[in-house]
Amino acid sequence: xxxxxxxxxxxxxxxxxxxxxxxxxxxxxxxxxxxxxxxxxxxxxxxxxxxxxxxxxxxxxxxxxxxxxxxxxxxxxxxxxxxxxxxxxxxxxxxxxxxxxxxxxxxxxxxxxxxxxxxxxxxxxxxxxxxxxxxxxxxxxxxxxxxxxxxxxxxxxxxxxxxxxxxxxxxxxxxxxxxxxxxxxxxxxxxxxxxxxxxxxxxxxxxxxxxxxxxxxxxxxxxxxxxxxxxxxxxxxxxxxxxxxxxxxxxxxxxxxxxxxxxxxxxxxxxxxxxxxxxxxxxxxxxxxxx
Numbered sequence: 001x002x003x004x005x006x007x008x009x010x011x012x013x014x015x016x017x018x019x020x021x022x023x024x025x026x027x028x029x030x031x032x033x034x035x036x037x038x039x040x041x042x043x044x045x046x047x048x049x050x051x052x053x054x055x056x057x058x059x060x061x062x063x064x065x066x067x068x069x070x071x072x073x074x075x076x077x078x079x080x081x082x083x084x085x086x087x088x089x090x091x092x093x094x095x096x097x098x099x100x101x102x103x104x105x106x107x108x109x110x111x112x113x114x115x116x117x118x119x120x121x122x123x124x125x126x127x128x129x130x131x132x133x134x135x136x137x138x139x140x141x142x143x144x145x146x147x148x149x150x151x152x153x154x155x156x157x158x159x160x161x162x163x164x165x166x167x168x169x170x171x172x173x174x175x176x177x178x179x180x181x182x183x184x185x186x187x188x189x190x191x192x193x194x195x196x197x198x199x200x201x202x203x204x205x206x207x208x209x210x211x212x213x214x215x216x217x218x219x220x221x222x223x224x225x226x227x228x229x230x231x232x233x234x235x236x237x238x239x240x241x242x243x244x245x246x247x248x249x250x251x252x253x254x255x256x257x258x259x260x261x262x263x264x265x266x267x268x269x270x271x272x273x274x275x276x277x278x279x280x281x282x283x284x285x286x287x288x289x290x291x
Contacts, residue, residue: 005138005139006027006160007024007025007157007158007159008025008026008027009025009160009202010022010025011204012055012059013208013217013219014040014079016040016079017038017207018209018210019036019038019079019207021034021037021056022034022035022036023065024135025065025136026136026137026138028136030063030065031066031067031135032060032067032135032136033071033135033140034056034067034069034071034086034090035071035073035155036072036081036164037056037070037081037082037085038052038080039053039082039085039265039270040052040080041079041258043257048272050082050085053082053085053086053089057089060090067090068092068135068136069093069094069095069133070092070093071083071094071095071096071155072096072266072269073097073152073153073165073206074097074103074148074149074152074153075096075100075103076165077149077256077262077263078207078258078259078262079262080261080262080270081262081266082270084122084268085270087269087270093124093125094122094123094125094269095124095125095126096123096151096269097126097127097142097144097151097152098120098126098127099146099150099151100120100123100267101118101119101126102118102151102181103181103267104117104267105118106180107180111260111263111264112284113273116267122269127142128142128144129142129144130142130143139158140155140156141156142155142156143156143193145163145164145166145193145194146190147182147184147185147186147187147189147191148164148165148177148179149182150182152166152190154193154194156197159200159201160201161197162204163194163205164205164206165206166190167191167194167203167205167230168208168209169205169218169221170221170225170226170228170230171211171214171229171231172231173230173231174232174242174246175187176249176250176253177247178247178250178251178253184242184246185243188233188242191233194226195227197223198223199222200222201223203220203221203222204219260284260286264283264284265283
């Protein structure tokens with residue numbers, strides 16, 4: 001891989017949600033993209049703030065970058081996205097996979113949000129599998145990698161792959177598949193797409209939840225490392241064995257702490273729900289009756 005196709009990548013770890021936001025820059029043109037930005041939200045107080053977005057903005061200014069894109073790998077269920085905030089700040093375009101429309105269609109009914117159009121609005125660009133675009137002079141290729149949700153995509157930027165929640169660090173494994181539209185068989189096929197990339201491809205994950213075996217946060221590996229030592233899908237693990245393991249792990253997991261707040265905001269690209277009759281904005285929690 002030539003230096004011309006090697007982006008500068010800086011990760012910003014949000015301790016509250018274990019999320020990594022990336023600033024991906026073309027070292028030649030200094031044009032950049034922000035991937036999977038975090039909007040700070042305190043569920044106890046209902047307070048929304050912009051600390052994470054401010055860190056990104058300060059870094060962009062310090063490095064003299066021009067942000068062309070603010071991108072999401074999927075509609076996150078564990079943190080609110082700052083895509084709308086950063087899109088406005090930078091005058092950038094926003095993008096996500098085209099199957100966000102499926103996610104919008106499902107969740108707008110759950111939250112009774114009929115004003116959400118199930119057509120990818122308000123994102124500027126909806127990416128299909130195989131689509132390409134650029135960050136400065138860096139070529140970007142999109143791979144549809146569903147399984148965690150129906151809408152997950154991977155951005156391959158030069159020698160770097162931004163895979164969202166499809167894989168985690170090798171010692172932590174893979175993403176859950178029990179959200180609506182998720183499927184362990186589908187995730188296995190998506191992971192094989194990622195592992196088919198050149199071994200030296202740098203892999204940047206969406207979270208690091210810190211397994212008990214280490215205390216330092218990490219978010220970068222390589223395809224070769226994932227093939228060799230990912231605890232769930234290393235070479236030799238069959239699809240049948242993976243699906244059994246993944247579904248057993250799913251059954252032990254609770255709902256993400258910010259599941260409902262996140263999805264109400266993220267299906268709108270980071271915009272809050274519409275104000276209600278009293279002028280206030282509310283984030284809803286559907287009540288489920290015990291069986």
